[in-house]
Amino acid sequence: MEQGTAPRSAEAAGWSERRARSVARGVATTHDLVIVRAQGAWLWDSEGREYLDGMAGLGVMNVGHGHPAVVAAIEAQARTLLHTCAHTAWNAPYIELAEALARRAPGDFAKKVLLVNTGAEAVENAIKIARAHTRRTAVLAFQQAFHGRTYMALTLTDKAHGYKEGFAPFAPDVHRAPSAYCYRCPVGRQPTTCAVECLDAVRRQVAVGIGEDNLAAVIVEPVQGEGGFVPMPPAFLQGLRRLCDETGAVLVADEVQCGMGRAGSLFAVEQMGVVPDIVLLAKSLAGGLPLGAVVGRAEIIDAPVPGGLGGTFAGNPVACAAALAVLDVLEREDLPARARAIGERLRAAALAARPRCPGLGDVRGVGAMIGLEFVHPDGSPNPGLALAVVAAARRRGLLLMRAGVYDNVVRLLPPLILSDEETRLFAERLAGALAEAGEAA
Numbered sequence: 001m002e003q004g005t006a007p008r009s010a011e012a013a014g015w016s017e018r019r020a021r022s023v024a025r026g027v028a029t030t031h032d033l034v035i036v037r038a039q040g041a042w043l044w045d046s047e048g049r050e051y052l053d054g055m056a057g058l059g060v061m062n063v064g065h066g067h068p069a070v071v072a073a074i075e076a077q078a079r080t081l082l083h084t085c086a087h088t089a090w091n092a093p094y095i096e097l098a099e100a101l102a103r104r105a106p107g108d109f110a111k112k113v114l115l116v117n118t119g120a121e122a123v124e125n126a127i128k129i130a131r132a133h134t135r136r137t138a139v140l141a142f143q144q145a146f147h148g149r150t151y152m153a154l155t156l157t158d159k160a161h162g163y164k165e166g167f168a169p170f171a172p173d174v175h176r177a178p179s180a181y182c183y184r185c186p187v188g189r190q191p192t193t194c195a196v197e198c199l200d201a202v203r204r205q206v207a208v209g210i211g212e213d214n215l216a217a218v219i220v221e222p223v224q225g226e227g228g229f230v231p232m233p234p235a236f237l238q239g240l241r242r243l244c245d246e247t248g249a250v251l252v253a254d255e256v257q258c259g260m261g262r263a264g265s266l267f268a269v270e271q272m273g274v275v276p277d278i279v280l281l282a283k284s285l286a287g288g289l290p291l292g293a294v295v296g297r298a299e300i301i302d303a304p305v306p307g308g309l310g311g312t313f314a315g316n317p318v319a320c321a322a323a324l325a326v327l328d329v330l331e332r333e334d335l336p337a338r339a340r341a342i343g344e345r346l347r348a349a350a351l352a353a354r355p356r357c358p359g360l361g362d363v364r365g366v367g368a369m370i371g372l373e374f375v376h377p378d379g380s381p382n383p384g385l386a387l388a389v390v391a392a393a394r395r396r397g398l399l400l401m402r403a404g405v406y407d408n409v410v411r412l413l414p415p416l417i418l419s420d421e422e423t424r425l426f427a428e429r430l431a432g433a434l435a436e437a438g439e440a441a
């Protein structure tokens, strides 16, 4: 999926061929580049080219690349204790991180924490826990959802093309309902006529398609990520909360992509007037090391019997030490506030460039999680224009990537440590890319 136009050196071509020969074809990439170094908001490839990072390692580097506090924590922990599996004996950073996450997660009740390695693993475990707690089996997920690539997570994921092809059959008793994708309202409302009628479709699915007393869990991304950077309106999430209260189902907020300050608060749900029973974190949690977390009501998290949860590497001390440092950096540098400021600036830049790129149909998002949706004049998805914007941005030294069930959304996902000058540069390069792609369309 090479999108840049710069001539490729022998070395870059060499990497590309070696990769094609030895790496599984199923691992797709947006930019066929080899990144050899990164610092702050900047990336350098094997040919020495410099890029502003608009992808943050797919939402992982909220505190930026090589943050000195995170690197120091990793170095110190690696020298002290690299690994001891939680099933053999505990490590202190695991327990400290569990305490830190339980203290910060939304909800004025006792909470407990399970640590895992990835977002998909967090999703898998949330469903296991919800089923063990409710002694029910049905799970409700949403259109545009993305929850990962393991079997339950993939079953919960909406998009077939690219993610699910050839992998059937999927896990049983997973159901799907419309989500509040307001730009493409599933029930045909306009913002002025909306009374969150999409919730009626959700309720019908639960009452008729599933049966209220069969529902174990409702899993939702407060801001849908891979599905197109679609923020769920607070009223939609509040409706799901009521539904779960009425049915006894567990409300799971998947904040793997929108959490850790990205949305402008440590947890996105904090801005939405909703307290989930379980919240999931991964990606930016450990600032670049693999770590995921399932944080929730103590009595729900404790439903599985001892032995039911865990994993060899889950809660690795180095990853946990990194996560403790990340939490400290997010709070000390007030990066959620910085996310809001960066997001406003980038949103304004995109809107200002719209006259030169009329195919930019929607600019949306929360905090520094901004989606630009591209359309044809009749409003149908225009993935080609989104691709052209990504290519034009790369020619300007800005790496972006697409999202969306129609591949027609460009996501702006920068590290949250962008300085004012870097934010200005990001906005300038983005505006240039929108103008170039828009005028060529």
Ligand SMILES: Cc1ncc(COP(=O)(O)O)c(C=O)c1O
Residues within 6 Å of the ligand: 118, 119, 120, 121, 123, 146, 147, 148, 149, 221, 225, 226, 254, 255, 256, 257, 258, 282, 283
């Ligand atoms: C919302 C959400 N949940 C789960 C996942 C899966 O995380 P991982 O790739 O770490 O398994 C992702 C990854 O993009 C995600 O965006």
